[in-house]
Each structure stands twice: as C-alpha cells, then as structure tokens.
Ligand SMILES: Nc1ncnc2c1ncn2[C@@H]1O[C@H](COP(=O)(O)OP(=O)(O)O)[C@@H](O)[C@H]1O
C-alpha cells in the first residue's frame with residue numbers, strides 16, 4: 281500500500297482548522313448590539329446532531345488537507361467544509377437567539393473566521409493545482425455566489441447580527457451599493473477612456489512618456505485620504521466660481537472629489553500598462569506591418585492594440601480591484617458607498633455594521649479579480665502559452 | 670525596371686548609403702551583398718520608402734516612388750524580412766490576406782489567392798490556413814512570410830535576409846522555391862544578404878556594398894573573373910573561386926560528344942555537382958542524360974577543369 285505522507289501547506293491548514301474548531305470560539309452571543317459578548321464553542325452553539333455533523337465534516341477536511349491527496353479531493357473537502365461552516369453559523373444564530381428576542385445578537389467568532397480562512401486557503405490551493413480553464417473559474421465563482429445567494433434568500437442567515445443590521449437599513453444599503461459600484465466603475469471607465477490614448481501617445485513620444493509617468497507615479501504615492509483632502513479646495517473653488525459647475529454636482533466634498541481622486545489613482549496603471557503593452561509588440565511584426573503598407577492607424581488598430589490588449593487589461597484589472605477597495609474611503613468626504621457603514625460602525629463601535637460595509641466590498645473585489653483574470657487569459661493569444669511551454 | 674539614381678541617406682554626418690546608382694532589369698533577381706552595417710537594409714528600405722532618402726531618386730517603371738503616399742506604394746511592393754514578421758494573433762490565412770484586404774479585394778478572390786499561394790508553397794490550405802504562426806516550423810513561417818509578401822501580386826519583391834534564420838538544408842530548399850516562384854510570377858526580386866554563397870546561388874546580378882557605396886554591380890561570372898576591388902575578391906573567397914564559377918552554369922553547357930561508363934548524371938545539375946560526382950566516383954568522365962532520360966553525351970574532369978580556370 282502507498283505510504284501516507286504529509287503535505288506541508290496542508291499541515292499548516294489542518295493545524296489552523298483544528299485550532300479554529302476546538303480552541304477558539306465559534307460564535308459570539310450578545311444581549312444587544314454593543315455590549316460585550318459571550319464566546320460559544322461549536323458544541324455550545326449548535327443543536328445536536330448539527331454540531332456532530334459540522335465537526336465530522338471539518339475533521340474529514342483536516343485529514344484530507346494534512347495528507348497528500350489528489351487536488352480534486354482537496355477541493356471537494358474544502359468546499360464541503362466551507363458549506364458546512366456557512367450553514368452552521370446560520371443554525372447557530374437561530375439556536376442561540378431566544379425565541380422572539382430582537383435585541384440579542386449572534387455573530388461569527390474567531391474560530392469561525394480562522395476555519396473560513398483555512399478552508400478558503402485549501403480551496404484556493406487546490407484550484408491552483410487543478411489549473412481550471414478560465415471559463416471554469418467563472419463557473420466556480422458563479423456557483424459559489426449562487427450558493428451564498430441561496431443562503432441569503434432562504435433566510436438561513438437571518439439571525440446573524442450582520443443581517444440584522446442589513447434588515448434595518450435595506451434601502452440605504454442598496455443606495456450605497458449603487459454609489460459604490462458607480463464610483464468604482466465610473467472612475468475606471470473615465471480612466472480607461474483617458475488613459476489608453478495617453479498611453480498610446482506616451483508610446484509614440486518618448487519625451488512625454490518619462491514626464492507623464494513620473495507625475496502619475498507621484499500621484500500614486502499620495503495617501504488616499506490626503507488626496508481626497510487636497511481635492512476639496514480646488515473643487516470647492518470651481519463649484520463656487522465656475523457657473524454651472526455646482527449644478528452638475530461638482531462640490532468640494534461628496535462624490536466629485538472622490539471620483540476625481542479614484543480617477544487619478546486609476547490613470548497610472550492604465551497608462552503604464554498601455555505603454556508596456558505597446559512596447560512588447562514584436563518589432564518584426566511592426567516592421568512587417570509598415571512594410572506591407574498599413575497606415576499608422578491601421579497598424580495601431582490591427583496589430584499593436586490587439587497584441588497589447590492583454591497587458592492593458594491587466595492594468596484595468598488592477599484599477600478595478602483597487603477602486604472597489606478605495607471607494608470605501610469616499611464615505612469620509614461624503615461620497616457614499618459601503619464605506620458609510622464601515623465608518624458609522626467604527627463610530628458606534630458596532631462591529632456588525634462595519635462588517636455590513638466590509639464584507640460586500642471584499643466579495644466585490646474578489647469577484648472582479650477572478651472575472652478579469654479569466655477574461656485576460658481568454659484574451660491572451662496562445663502564442664505566449666506556446667512560448668512558455 | 671527599377672532605376673536608383675544617386676541615392677544618399679545620411680544619419681547626422683555619416684552617409685549610411687552614399688551616392689548609389691543601380692538599374693535593375695525587370696523579372697530578374699538582384700542580390701545586394703556586403704558586410705553587416707554596409708547599408709544594405711537602408712538601401713532596400715528606401716525603395717519602398719520605409720526610409721526616406723536624403724537625396725537622389727528612385728523610379729519604378731519610370732514613375733518616381735514619391736508620386737504616391739508611402740503606404741500605397743508599399744502595398745504594391747512585396748516585403749519579406751528575416752524572422753518573417755508574421756502577426757502572432759492572426760492565422761496563417763489572415764496573415765497572407767493582409768494586403769489584399771487592405772486593397773479591398775472581394776472575399777472570394779482573397780480566399781482563392783490564399784489557397785493558391787499556400788499550395789504553391791506546399792502547405793495544405795485546409796491544414797495550415799487556420800493555424801497560428803507559432804504552430805508552424807521556422808521554415809514554414811518563412812514560407813508564409815514570403816507568401817504574404819506576394820499576395821497582392823506585386824511586380825517587385827524586396828527581401829531582407831529572408832533565409833537568415835533557417836538551417837542550411839531548409840535554407841537551400843527555400844532558395845530553390847524562391848527561384849521557382851520568381852519565375853512563376855515573373856517578379857523582380859531584390860534580396861539583401863551577407864552570405865556570398867546565397868548571392869551566387871540566387872543572383873542574376875550582384876551588387877556588393879561596402880561602407881555605403883556599391884563597389885561592384887555585375888553578373889556572378891563577371892564578378893568572379895574580374896572582381897573590382899580586393900574587398901570584393903576577399904568577399905568571394907579566393908579558395909572558393911573555381912567552385913563558384915562551376916556552380917553558376919548547368920552541366921548542359923559542359924557536355925562533350927562521346928560516351929562514358931557509369932551512372933548518367935542529369936544535364937540540369939550544376940557543373941560543380943558534376944565535378945563532385947566525378948571526383949567521388951573516381952572516374953574521369955560520366956554520361957549525361959537530358960531531363961527525359963536520353964543520353965546526350967559526356968562530361969569530363971578535363972573539360973570541367975578548363976571551365977574552372979580563371980583568366981590568366
Ligand atoms: N535609424 C537610424 N539612425 C541612425 N543610424 C542608423 C539608422 N538605421 C541604420 N543606421 C546605421 O546605418 C548603418 C547601416 O545600417 P544597415 O542599412 O542596417 O546595414 P546592413 O543592413 O548592411 O547591416 C549602420 O551603421 C547603422 O547603425
């Protein structure tokens with residue numbers, strides 16, 4: 281029989297998961313939203329036979345992780361453990377909350393988060409080893425999101441404190457979500473429309489390249505809060521002095537400075553990646569394109585741009601993920617978005633409210649990264665893969 | 670006919686191409702040969718105006734090459750380079766179709782032309798047409814590069830070290846194919862190389878360049894017999910001269926009356942190949958057969974030795 285052997289990363293994951301399951305608490309119970317909570321273990325949080333089932337699946341996951349095992353088995357074990365955790369925390373919420381009590385709060389505790397992290401890592405590692413085709417990765421993402429959506433719609437999580445916060449803010453939540461996405465995507469679109477032509481110009485005019493990239497680099501190093509602050513004065517001045525500016529929404533605080541700041545941050549990755557992408561177009565191909573009679577425009581559109589496109593997309597991916605995160609800070613200057621909940625929550629020391637802002641932001645950024653990575657891989661001509669092989 | 674008159678290209682102070690004049694007859698192969706940096710590429714690129722000359726004129730069939738926009742001029746002139754320059758994101762068929770598409774040919778005509786060229790270059794259209802360049806061997810990529818240059822049926826084909834990246838066996842084959850295709854389309858070919866062997870193999874006329882100047886422009890035989898300068902002589906290679914001389918002419922022109930023993934050799938081979946065969950077989954003469962297989966005489970060591978002798 282084949283000898284069982286340990287997997288290095290798997291052993292660490294297993295240790296983490298075991299610690300999360302048996303040492304750290306699974307859920308926290310609080311009589312109301314701001315008092316200190318009591319920690320509950322898995323056995324205390326869940327009714328029988330739930331606690332036994334959860335522990336069993338987690339133990340199997342730990343075993344699979346620790347031993348050398350086929351990647352597909354590791355993936356199944358990881359997803360099974362994650363699913364059981366997701367269901368379990370919902371069950372814990374309804375189990376721990378006394379019947380009819382609307383003040384009591386149940387939230388995931390450190391053990392839950394540690395296990396979520398451990399099995400998330402196991403799933404990511406297994407996926408990396410399996411190297412699914414780009415399309416499959418999107419399918420997996422959609423399946424995971426569908427599962428989460430189902431849990432949300434079915435009410436399994438309704439007892440959790442984060443959803444209690446949501447329930448009391450349904451309207452503002454979706455309004456802020458819209459603002460957040462508009463801010464992140466809008467500034468990205470603007471940066472793409474401006475940045476790609478700028479990048480092309482930089483590629484053609486060497487002197488412009490160094491100057492412009494230097495300036496954009498400098499902007500990138502300004503901390504985001506400082507940049508928001510810096511923009512308040514000039515935009516305020518414009519609003520006060522340029523006729524019509526205020527009516528189209530330009531103001532010292534609010535969406536305008538947030539939008540401008542995100543736009544400025546976005547420019548560098550877009551411009552720089554356009555320049556790098558165009559510089560990477562094979563010299564021969566460019567020379568031949570000219571030599572057989574393409575005009576500059578035809579060469580740009582037909583040869584240079586398609587060959588540079590995957591690199592430009594990489595820049596856009598960086599910007600999108602970065603903007604989804606940075607848009608959170610817009611709330612500080614009245615720009616709205618998920619940051620509103622984060623900062624309110626911090627102000628009220630209500631952790632659940634912070635999570636209501638933070639969790640959707642992380643999910644959005646994560647999903648955007650996966651989708652764009654897949655798109656980039658699909659857009660890359662297979663020449664590169666052939667060279668790498 | 671291509672008339673290059675007093676063409677000069679300066680970068681700063683240095684004349685990279687210095688007052689060059691050449692007249693190139695239609696339907697011939699002209700090879701520009703010289704050491705690296707002698708200005709061959711620059712000269713070639715001034716013909717299709719990838720490089721604009723500092724002074725001088727170039728006429729194609731009597732028409733100044735500046736009489737139409739550069740890109741339109743280049744669509745009428747084939748251009749093939751070392752490393753082929755195929756577009757990596759386009760299929761073989763799309764690559765070949767580039768210029769006809771730019772010229773606005775109808776789809777059916779383009780497809781027919783692509784098939785014709787692929788077949789001519791011994792690449793099965795159904796198999797190779799949909800492939801991407803990286804799915805071809807070096808020799809196949811090079812053939813597709815030439816096919817693309819010929820797609821719009823240009824009268825003139827410019828080639829810059831087109832076979833430089835190929836290994837010797839594939840290179841020899843590519844050179845033979847080029848000559849066959851040049852005859853088929855009656856193209857005027859101007860080819861740049863630093864390889865004298867290649868020049869003698871392909872050229873109707875050779876132009877030797879040195880430091881931006883054309884130091885000799887002559888047929889291979891003239892060049893062998895009367896090299897204009899010591900530089901040309903050294904480029905030819907003193908010890909190679911008799912073999913190069915024999916390599917130029919076919920066996921047919923060395924046939925003597927009479928008969929000989931042994932396996933007949935073809936009258937279409939070069940005299941150099943006949944000499945090799947004679948030496949290897951240890952005979953002093955061999956029978957010669959015409960392409961139909963009929964014996965038309967013999968070729969002898971003595972006869973070839975006379976032909977290999979330079980002017981005294
Ligand atoms: N764009 C350019 N700017 C400056 N010098 C150049 C340029 N192009 C070519 N040269 C110089 O001209 C000389 C001849 O170049 P080239 O025509 O490419 O020679 P060859 O093809 O014979 O090797 C070289 O010394 C080269 O450095």
Ligand SMILES: [Mg+2]
Pocket residue numbers: 709710711
């Ligand atoms: Mg050259």
